[in-house]
Amino acid sequence: xxxxxxxxxxxxxxxxxxxxxxxxxxxxxxxxxxxxxxxxxxxxxxxxxxxxxxxxxxxxxxxxxxxxxxxxxxxxxxxxxxxxxxxxxxxxxxxxxxxxxxxxxxxxxxxxxxxxxxxxxxxxxxxxxxxxxxxxxxxxxxxxxxxxxxxxxxxxxxxxxxxxxxxxxxxxxxxxxxxxxxxxxxxxxxxxxxxxxxxxxxxxxxxxxxxxxxxxxxxxxxxxxxxxxxxxxxxxxxxxxxxxxxxxxxxxxxxxxxxxxxxxxxxxxxxxxxxxxxxxxxxxxxxxxxxxxxxxxxxxxxxxxxxxxxxxxxxxxxxxxxxxxxxxxxxxxxxxxxxxxxxxxxxxxxxxxxxxxxxxxxxxxxxxxxxxxxxxxxxxxxxxxxxxxxxxxxxxxxxxxxxxxxxxxxxxxxxxxxxxxxxxxxxxxxxxxxxxxxxxxxxxxxxxxxxxxxxxxxxxxxxxxxxxxxxxxxxxxxxxxxxxxxxxxxxxxxxxxxxxxxxxxxxxxxxxxxxxxxxxxxxxxxxxxxxxxxxxxxxxxxxxxxxxxxxxxxxxxxxxxxxxxxxxxxxxxxxxxxxxxxxxxxxxxxxxxx
Ligand code: 9MR
Ligand code: 9MR
Numbered sequence: 001x002x003x004x005x006x007x008x009x010x011x012x013x014x015x016x017x018x019x020x021x022x023x024x025x026x027x028x029x030x031x032x033x034x035x036x037x038x039x040x041x042x043x044x045x046x047x048x049x050x051x052x053x054x055x056x057x058x059x060x061x062x063x064x065x066x067x068x069x070x071x072x073x074x075x076x077x078x079x080x081x082x083x084x085x086x087x088x089x090x091x092x093x094x095x096x097x098x099x100x101x102x103x104x105x106x107x108x109x110x111x112x113x114x115x116x117x118x119x120x121x122x123x124x125x126x127x128x129x130x131x132x133x134x135x136x137x138x139x140x141x142x143x144x145x146x147x148x149x150x151x152x153x154x155x156x157x158x159x160x161x162x163x164x165x166x167x168x169x170x171x172x173x174x175x176x177x178x179x180x181x182x183x184x185x186x187x188x189x190x191x192x193x194x195x196x197x198x199x200x201x202x203x204x205x206x207x208x209x210x211x212x213x214x215x216x217x218x219x220x221x222x223x224x225x226x227x228x229x230x231x232x233x234x235x236x237x238x239x240x241x242x243x244x245x246x247x248x249x250x251x252x253x254x255x256x257x258x259x260x261x262x263x264x265x266x267x268x269x270x271x272x273x274x275x276x277x278x279x280x281x282x283x284x285x286x287x288x289x290x291x292x293x294x295x296x297x298x299x300x301x302x303x304x305x306x307x308x309x310x311x312x313x314x315x316x317x318x319x320x321x322x323x324x325x326x327x328x329x330x331x332x333x334x335x336x337x338x339x340x341x342x343x344x345x346x347x348x349x350x351x352x353x354x355x356x357x358x359x360x361x362x363x364x365x366x367x368x369x370x371x372x373x374x375x376x377x378x379x380x381x382x383x384x385x386x387x388x389x390x391x392x393x394x395x396x397x398x399x400x401x402x403x404x405x406x407x408x409x410x411x412x413x414x415x416x417x418x419x420x421x422x423x424x425x426x427x428x429x430x431x432x433x434x435x436x437x438x439x440x441x442x443x444x445x446x447x448x449x450x451x452x453x454x455x456x457x458x459x460x461x462x463x464x465x466x467x468x469x470x471x472x473x474x475x476x477x478x479x480x481x482x483x484x485x486x487x488x489x490x491x492x493x494x495x496x497x498x499x500x501x502x503x504x505x506x507x508x509x510x511x512x513x514x515x516x517x518x519x520x521x522x523x524x525x526x527x528x529x530x531x532x533x534x535x536x537x538x539x540x541x542x543x544x545x546x547x548x549x550x551x552x553x554x555x556x557x558x559x560x561x562x563x564x565x566x567x568x569x570x571x572x573x574x575x576x577x578x579x580x581x582x583x584x585x586x587x588x589x590x591x592x593x594x
Contacts, residue, residue, distance in 0.1 A: 044123070045102075045115050046443075049492035049505030050136055051127035053591040054108040057481040060115050060123060061443050061493055062100045064089040067118045070102040075112035075125050082107045086117070092442035094449060094557035095495035099442055124492065124499075124506040133588040136491070136504045138231055139528030140580045144215075144246050145233045146516070146526045147574065149203065149253070149280070150192040157232055161526050163516065166280020167201060168192060169253075169287060172269060177291035177347040182261040191269050191289065194253025197353065198573035199513040201283050202270040205257055206344075206355040207396045207575050209299025212250050214465070214578035216306045217402075218585050219243050221409060221472070225589035240317050244310070248318070251307055254300060255328060257289065263331030264292035265300040267344050270352045277564075279519045293344040295355075297336040298363035302399070304329035305370035306406070326374060333367060340364075355396060362400040365389040369403035373410045378417045386419055391426035393434075393462045395455075396575050401430070401462075405469050424473060431470020431479050434463055438482035445489045446482055452556035454568055457500050457533030460486045461579035468586050480590065487583055495557040496534060501580065502572075503527030509562045513571035518564055529572035530580045534560035540568040 047060035062070060071080035086100040102115055108128065115123040146153065146161060150169055155162040170190040179185040194203045195211075219226050219241065226243045230236060235245035257266045266289040275283035308326035311318050344356045357363070365384050372380035384403060394401040404426045407414070411423055437446035446467070451459040464486035471479035485493070492499040492507075499505020502512060502525045509531045510524070517525035536559045538544075538551055544565035551561050551569075560569045 043120060044497055045117060045120055046493045046495070046497055047115060047123045047126055048488035049124045049126055049499040049507070051112075051129065051132045052484075053130055053132055053587075054110060054128055056484055056591060057105045058103070058107070058128075059105070059444055059485065059488065059493070060102040062086055062102050062115075062117050063120065064098040064100055065117075065119045067120070070104075070115055070117045072104060072107060072113045073116050073122065075114065080116065081109070081113075090442040092495070092557070094447065094452065095443075095555050096558075097442075097495060101444055126492075130592055131588070133487075133584045136501055136528075137581060137584040137588055138229060139504060140501065140530065140577050140584060141215075141229075141243060141246060141528075142231050142233070143526065143528035143572075143577050144195055144249075144574065145231070146528070147195045148249055149194050149196055149201070154234070157234060160522055161516070161520065163279060163520065164281040166283060167196075167287070169194075169203075169269065172287045172289055175288040175290045175347065175350070177350075178266055178289050180259065180261065183259065189256070189289065191253060191256040191287075193256075194250050194269075195574050196280075199515055199518075199567065199571040200274050200352065201280060201515065202268060202274075202352050203253060204268040204270075204353055204355050205254065205265055205296040206267065206299050206357060207353075207573070208250060208254055209303055210394060210396050210399065210402065211574040211578045212247060212254070212303045213306060213402055214575075214582050215243065215247050216303070216310055217405065217409070218578075218582045219247075220306075220310060222585055222589040225585060238317070240314055244314065247307075248311075251303070251325070254303065255324070257296070258300065258328055258332060259292065263297075263328075263335040264339070265296040265332050265335070267291050267293045267296045268352070268355070270350065272349055273351045275515070277515060277519050279516060282519075283515070288350075290347065290350055291344060292335075292339075292342065294336050294339055294342045294360050295344060295357045295363055297332040297339070298360065298367040299399075301329045301332040301336065301367040302363075302370045302402070304332070305367070305374045309374045329367075329371060329374075333371060336364070336367070357397040359397070361385075362389070362398055362403075366399035366403040369406055373406055373414070376415055378415055381415070381417045386422055391430045391466075393430070393459065393466050395459070395462060401466060404430075405466075408469055408473055427466075427469050427473050431467050431474075431476075434467050435470075435478060435482050438485060443489070443493065443495075445485050445493070447486075447489065447557070449556060452535045452559070454535055454537060454539070455532045455573065455576050456535045456556075457490050457530050458573070458576035458579055460489050460533070461530075461576070461583050464583045465579050465586075468583065468590075471590075480587075483583065484587060487587055490530060490533075490580070494534075495555070496560045498531075498560070498562070500531045500533060501527075502529045502531075509570060511562050511564050511570065513564055513567040528577070530576050531560075531562075531570050531572060532568070532576060534558055534569060537568055540566050543567070 072082040152165040174187040231242040312322040368383035464483040467483040547565040549563040
């Protein structure tokens with residue numbers, strides 16, 4: 001795709017966008033009944049618009065001006081209850097801004113506040129409360145329910161977002177690329193349920209891998225927290241935690257993607273082209289299962305191995321599932337052993353998401369680690385190749401970090417073959433690296449230049465997830481604070497001034513690239529989805545220009561536009577929501593006992 005041309009039209013559109021932002025900030029200042037000079041959005045105070053637990057580190061980012069102090073004003077009053085000194089100013093290269101930090105960590109009184117700095121509009125309001133992330137965590141998980149395929153969303157669960165069933169997926173064709181002796185081209189198979197991947201309606205095994213794993217890990221790490229949550233989904237009240245019921249919706253689909261004749265796993269279930277701006281039930285083009293691949297088999301094997309051990313505790317609720325999942329995992333692992341380098345590229349007549357990972361060493365290591373943990377068989381430990389497997393922040397194409405995360409969590413129950421020292425070292429070294437970034441950054445957020453890619457907000461959440469592994473292993477409170485800063489980042493302490501989670505914060509995305517949110521005729525998007533986030537690639541530049549929209553900036557941390565056209569900065573995706581669930585739930589669970 002071509003880089004966008006930055007013509008006069010684009011400049012005019014971005015000027016219009018800027019003035020739209022201005023009015024938002026002026027409004028919020030006046031509703032606090034203070035007279036402050038109007039300022040452009042880059043001159044606004046950036047703070048987590050949801051808020052903080054009482055004992056957390058609490059920071060805001062303040063554009064540099066001559067002020068050297070800030071204060072906290074309780075909502076509905078005009079009297080400061082706290083005053084502090086701003087840090088020295090420094091420049092954040094990712095946004096080009098010169099900023100100061102307002103640190104009010106030692107203020108812990110519950111309530112609703114704004115931050116005030118002379119010469120600037122007051123910040124958006126935020127809360128200090130022990131249960132401050134419960135709602136955003138619930139919503140980020142409920143978002144998966146809203147993205148369910150093959151089912152009607154009833155008003156009693158979905159409220160105004162109720163909709164008819166879409167995509168029964170019981171008449172799916174085997175695509176030529178997936179044809180085999182037992183299932184020739186055109187064979188009809190059934191692959192219902194699962195979650196739509198993102199703003200599109202297709203279902204991709206590779207991306208389901210990291211997503212489903214991350215949600216399973218949230219449960220494995222914080223089972224008591226999730227046992228108490230009540231999401232009002234159709235299965236609520238059935239005695240199984242809602243998180244596990246929601247995950248089961250996708251596991252059932254994933255199982256249908258395995259060919260029982262050979263254990264191989266289809267890469268995706270998809271239409272040939274992306275559907276239009278339609279509701280699920282209106283998007284009725286023929287669906288296909290496409291080409292088996294090694295990455296699909298290994299993602300599938302890893303997830304089924306984890307699911308087997310997690311649902312073993314729920315045998316009565318899901319009879320036989322735990323055994324079935326492990327058998328499916330082992331069959332997929334066998335297929336990958338026999339077919340170790342079947343990388344994926346779209347066949348010429350398939351134009352939907354590719355998820356074409358070309359490097360498979362990490363997927364082998366991850367699947368081996370999960371099979372090892374679940375079965376206790378040393379041959380799987382050997383297959384991890386632990387000495388050569390680094391720990392890096394995970395994404396859909398990069399699963400090594402997930403292996404280390406699981407090994408660290410289960411470290412007390414591993415067989416003697418496991419290298420305990422190596423497990424601790426891998427987790428801690430990555431956390432240290434991110435911690436150093438946190439301390440050096442002008443925004444006090446561990447985001448590197450290379451983190452501003454398609455889905456950068458999920459990179460932020462995955463960075464936080466790995467810091468949290470460091471915290472869980474070693475108990476170093478600074479790792480938790482650095483993770484907190486990343487949650488602050490996606491909820492408002494970022495250079496765009498948005499809280500990126502729909503419906504959570506004062507200034508949130510209204511035009512996410514999400515077909516149901518776009519086509520349902522309801523102004524507010526479905527709540528609980530995290531937008532992809534800023535990144536300078538602007539691969540949708542031409543698409544946006546056609547729509548008369550344009551990015552306000554080329555800077556990595558500001559390159560975001562809240563418009564339907566922007567699938568490269570404003571789409572939503574299950575693999576982006578999952579680490580938001582993990583991180584918001586983890587921080588809530590770890591903090592509420594403080
Ligand atoms: O809607 C599609 C989105 O889910 C994908 O992430 C994106 C990139 O593959 O593509 C979107 O579809 C667009 C297509 O690629 C080009 N024409 C416009 C489509 C919708 O805006
Ligand atoms: O998240 C994916 C990103 O890493 C890629 O750069 C991008 C373009 O290939 O595709 C993203 O994934 C999209 C997928 O292909 C189709 N469904 C929507 C996903 C999020 O935009």
